[in-house]
Amino acid sequence: MKKICVIGLGYIGLPTASVFAKAGYDVLGVDVNKRVVDLLNKGEIHIEEIGLPEMVREVVAAGNLKASVTPEKADVFIIAVPTPIHEDYTANVDYVKDATKAIVPFIEKGNVVIVESTIPPRTMDDVVAPILAEAGIDPYNDVYLAHCPERVLPGRILIELIENTRIVGGITPEAATKAGDVYRAVVTGDVIETEAVTAEMSKLMENTFRDVNIALANELAKISARLGVNAHHVIELANKHPRVNIHLPGPGVGGHCLAVDPYFIIEKAQAESPLIAESRRINNSMPDFVVEQIGRLTAELKNPVLAVCGLTYKGNIDDVRESPAIEIAEKLLADSRYDVRIHDPHVRDEQVPFKLTTLEEAAKDAHLLVILVDHTEFKLMDEGKLTENMKTPVIFDTRNCLKVADDTKLTVHRIGDLTKLSAIQEASLL
Ligand SMILES: NC(=O)c1ccc[n+]([C@@H]2O[C@H](COP(=O)([O-])OP(=O)(O)OC[C@H]3O[C@@H](n4cnc5c(N)ncnc54)[C@H](O)[C@@H]3O)[C@@H](O)[C@H]2O)c1
Incomplete structure (x- = not known):
């Protein structure tokens, strides 16, 4: 043997x-x-x-x-x-x-x-x-x-x-x-x-392809926030083209692969890889974009209570390496204006530098629930319970993963669709 x-x-x-x-x-x-x-x-x-x-x-x-x-x-x-x-x-x-x-x-x-x-x-x-x-x-x-x-x-x-x-x-x-x-x-x-070198390069290009395409979708989300367009609808329609497949925008790119591997190419051929480098910069800027939108969504409140849901770099796993959600949580915690509660059903306390709570504790009296990861638990969240427990039933879904009923009492803002912001907030943007 x-x-x-x-x-x-x-x-x-x-x-x-x-x-x-x-x-x-x-x-x-x-x-x-x-x-x-x-x-x-x-x-x-x-x-x-x-x-x-x-x-x-x-x-x-x-x-x-x-x-x-x-x-x-x-x-x-x-x-x-x-x-x-x-x-x-x-x-x-x-x-x-x-x-x-x-x-x-x-x-x-x-x-x-x-x-x-x-x-x-x-x-x-x-x-x-x-x-x-x-x-x-x-x-x-x-x-x-x-x-x-x-x-x-x-x-x-x-x-x-x-x-x-x-x-x-x-x-x-x-x-x-x-x-x-x-x-x-x-x-x-x-x-x-x-x-060997072809195998090394093919692995890196697989992840770089995805990183660059996500950067394009994230750039579209930012453009859409500026112009008052629904990027998710734009993507849906553009992808009806038989040879177009625009990826999904999100709160950033994490993990030890997509967020890391493109740098291995940049390091070896810097002058020849400006597109790859710019894509990394765009994806790295998304946590700030999310924090900025949270600021806009809660601008009229004195001390907003935030329920931050999800810390891993993608859904249904327990891996928090290079996770943009961690960066977002840390930035929100550092802002004394917010009362921040954090929940992730897949993450253990010892994995992160802050205290975790249950979903119920996080949502209780919250003004805004922010979904940072598309865990199945969040996709299947009980709308009724949430609307009952939250002070204002408003969700910022940065993963575009929440399915809500047509007659929902929840207001859902999506990363590529911030068109429901109030008139005052719209004005401050333009
Ligand atoms: N996790 C994924 O989904 C994934 C996918 C594709 C490629 N990769 C690549 O695979 C490699 C491993 O990733 P991972 O996610 O398994 O990492 P990991 O951090 O989960 O595990 C690596 C393990 O190696 C151990 N280790 C470190 N140095 C050692 C040494 N000198 N001798 C023996 N053990 C040592 C660590 O203690 C750790 O337990 C990385 O290069 C990663 O980029 C990972």
Whole structure:
């Protein structure tokens, strides 16, 4: 039976390790965080992902998945450690370097070494391969070294790990084939082989495509606020064109992928990437735009009570990394004019630097309820209860996710449709 060593047991590494363990491989999960390792050895997990608690319990009980703080010899090494950005927006590949150095003493001739972490173009050739070479391992001949980026959607990770098409970029054609075979054993989607740098770049461009298109939708939301147009209606009509697909505006772009990956390209080709850089700036400006609109919506009140709903960077997950909702909550909390209550059913107190309340507590006597994340719980909110409990039944839906009855007593403002603002507020805008 093949042994696989997965380095980094987060949102990507832990499901990956579990899927290989479930397929019958002998898997060792390695993490520098001892709490993660101890939990996993008890069959428990530290993250939220649909189906993962059950799968981990099963594969740990079966003895197929174990965890440790140090690697061991294996046939295949898969690195899935974080690749955040530095304060200056350059890529921090230190975790990838550390993880590579950690496995070097255990690598043997013929092993497959895969980096799944998202990395700047040329990192496999210019950073990872030289670390092996310095340790006396020829990266082009002794091992099969490849980059296989991950493109799963949180909330559907266990399904997409199996069904998605995988791009496998080898630093040699043989490495691509050998690494591809690792995935072919468990993946039902296509496994496409290419060079490492093409795989690095294709992953980055997937997320950059989405970031740039969201920036266009966000720019439309701002234009619409200025001109008194309903952007959601505009998008609906424009998208009737067979070759147009305008994305949805929102409160900003978060997460460790869309909000980070475009910078990896900008860093390597700054002069050639002004569109990508401007899109990042537009998306980064959205929290301020939301705060500004909250100011307009509550301008006539002395001490508005705000119920802020949602902190994660997208719906139905517990991940708050780079979340624009956190930035918005912090900005509102810093403004003494507001009494701010914050609620997110997926977030635990220890994840955020402020106190959380229940939805009922947040909405009680609130003048404005602000939806920052499209969690199902918010989409299914009981309108009757809300209107009863709120001082003024007004909602600012920054995700355009709320479905309200035609005869609703709620007033709903949407990020792309602020046309219902009062005349005084309209006047202050123009
Ligand atoms: N989460 C996603 O949806 C997603 C999707 C596509 C790509 N990615 C990419 O996958 C990579 C991993 O992301 P993630 O979301 O799983 O990160 P994560 O932060 O959830 O998990 C990373 C884990 O690696 C551990 N770690 C850090 N340095 C280590 C080391 N030297 N040795 C062993 N363990 C170490 C951390 O303790 C942590 O538990 C990133 O490059 C990310 O951009 C993530």
